[in-house]
Amino acid sequence: MANRSCVIRLSRYKNALNRLKALNFVRVFSDNLADAAGVTAAQVRKDFSLFGITGNRRGGYRVDELAEQLNKILGKDQLQEVIVVGIGNIGRALLHYPGLDKSGIRLAAGFDIDPGKVNRDSQPPALPLEELVDVVGRREVKLGVIAVPDYAAQQVLELMLSAGIRGVLNFAPICLKSPEGCIVHNINLESELENLIYFVNATENAQ
Amino acid sequence: MANRSCVIRLSRYKNALNRLKALNFVRVFSDNLADAAGVTAAQVRKDFSLFGITGNRRGGYRVDELAEQLNKILGKDQLQEVIVVGIGNIGRALLHYPGLDKSGIRLAAGFDIDPGKVNRDSQPPALPLEELVDVVGRREVKLGVIAVPDYAAQQVLELMLSAGIRGVLNFAPICLKSPEGCIVHNINLESELENLIYFVNATENAQ
DNA sequence: TAGATTGTTAATCGATTAACAATC
DNA sequence: TAGATTGTTAATCGATTAACAATC
Numbered sequence: 001m002a003n004r005s006c007v008i009r010l011s012r013y014k015n016a017l018n019r020l021k022a023l024n025f026v027r028v029f030s031d032n033l034a035d036a037a038g039v040t041a042a043q044v045r046k047d048f049s050l051f052g053i054t055g056n057r058r059g060g061y062r063v064d065e066l067a068e069q070l071n072k073i074l075g076k077d078q079l080q081e082v083i084v085v086g087i088g089n090i091g092r093a094l095l096h097y098p099g100l101d102k103s104g105i106r107l108a109a110g111f112d113i114d115p116g117k118v119n120r121d122s123q124p125p126a127l128p129l130e131e132l133v134d135v136v137g138r139r140e141v142k143l144g145v146i147a148v149p150d151y152a153a154q155q156v157l158e159l160m161l162s163a164g165i166r167g168v169l170n171f172a173p174i175c176l177k178s179p180e181g182c183i184v185h186n187i188n189l190e191s192e193l194e195n196l197i198y199f200v201n202a203t204e205n206a207q
Numbered sequence: 208m209a210n211r212s213c214v215i216r217l218s219r220y221k222n223a224l225n226r227l228k229a230l231n232f233v234r235v236f237s238d239n240l241a242d243a244a245g246v247t248a249a250q251v252r253k254d255f256s257l258f259g260i261t262g263n264r265r266g267g268y269r270v271d272e273l274a275e276q277l278n279k280i281l282g283k284d285q286l287q288e289v290i291v292v293g294i295g296n297i298g299r300a301l302l303h304y305p306g307l308d309k310s311g312i313r314l315a316a317g318f319d320i321d322p323g324k325v326n327r328d329s330q331p332p333a334l335p336l337e338e339l340v341d342v343v344g345r346r347e348v349k350l351g352v353i354a355v356p357d358y359a360a361q362q363v364l365e366l367m368l369s370a371g372i373r374g375v376l377n378f379a380p381i382c383l384k385s386p387e388g389c390i391v392h393n394i395n396l397e398s399e400l401e402n403l404i405y406f407v408n409a410t411e412n413a414q
Numbered sequence: 415t416a417g418a419t420t421g422t423t424a425a426t427c428g429a430t431t432a433a434c435a436a437t438c
Numbered sequence: 439t440a441g442a443t444t445g446t447t448a449a450t451c452g453a454t455t456a457a458c459a460a461t462c
Contacts, residue, residue: 057462082400175245194281264443
């Protein structure tokens with residue numbers, strides 16, 4: 001199994017390929033993809049070999065074939081439904097994030113504990129939290145986003161687990177651990193900014 | 208200089224320490240912090256030694272001293288101002304992200320190219336893009352967030368650079384490279400979901 | 415064929431973990 | 439002192455890079 005960094009690179013290759021496809025490119029070399037993704041050509045070929053993806057010696061890779069293989073690895077060969085819990089600033093923004101539908105990801109519904117946030121007619125609909133288990137079970141949703149305050153995040157994760165969610169993106173400012181049978185990735189705005197601050201200071205002082 | 212993973216761990220230690228402080232803890236062991244951050248105790252001590260942070264053999268670390276040292280490394284000993292460019296769904300959500308002010312980060316202003324988005328009375332104010340260079344220069348802002356559509360991201364980055372921004376968080380769905388003298392971190396919702404999808408499928412098939 | 419690019423092996427690099435002497 | 443925890447060195451692990459034979 002590949003690691004997180006490797007899969008992020010695959011996403012980048014895939015995005016670069018889509019751009020090349022739009023430009024009617026037929027073939028691409030590991031060198032080209034390396035430039036596009038900001039890595040070395042050896043890295044590109046190594047990543048591909050990990051997934052048994054092969055090209056032609058001397059002829060590089062066929063853009064369409066390669067795109068198809070990467071799409072399959074990244075689950076883009078089938079519709080992926082995602083739910084969002086917490087319809088505050090972040091949750092609402094994610095529910096209306098543009099461009100996801102074009103890439104095979106559908107935001108199925110938002111959920112909130114506040115009845116005032118419910119709106120069954122919006123697209124995607126905003127539903128009461130009590131309906132989460134039912135919707136997730138019925139539509140076999142595998143992915144969820146947590147966008148609630150920190151004190152509610154753990155509870156929401158447990159609700160998602162009981163409903164059958166298998167992968168979670170957590171935007172709440174608390175580090176949730178991946179429980180058995182589920183993968184949780186944490187995205188913390190404050191940590192990201194602190195990271196940036198550290199490196200800005202570090203490079204400044206290095207000069 | 209530490210790497211990104213290490214600095215993310217420092218943020219986690221810092222957050223755990225703040226919680227311990229609120230509970231009036233005076234001392235903490237590497238074991239405790241390891242549990243809180245989901246790493247090994249050896250990792251914690253190794254991270255600290257990289258920054259010359261020392262505790263007491265047998266006595267662990269003083270919570271207040273340790274918190275202060277980590278805060279300094281992460282720039283939390285001084286106010287950090289941040290600007291946001293692009294007042295769409297994501298930009299607006301980030302501008303009103305709660306809790307940042309409590310942690311020494313101030314969202315100074317939002318900027319948008321659309322005059323209809325301008326609102327000088329909102330908190331933080333929403334200003335026309337033309338005023339970015341002036342505001343950033345006058346207040347010596349070092350950090351910026353990009354929340355514009357993909358086709359505008361590179362231009363916005365260049366504007367930020369010319370204004371003197373040194374660290375950028377890019378939420379636009381295109382991978383921006385760090386130019387000379389500036390650090391860019393990309394956060395791409397689609398890639399994050401693709402990542403999750405890959406690992407969900409990979410663990411499912413492994414069973 | 416000659417030349418260029420892949421696919422893979424080996425070498426390098428860096429980060430994490432284990433172990434344990436130092437010491438509070 | 440005896441016991442527990444640090445700080446650091448060495449060992450391990452894994453990922454990246456370099457190199458080059460295979461081959462289109």
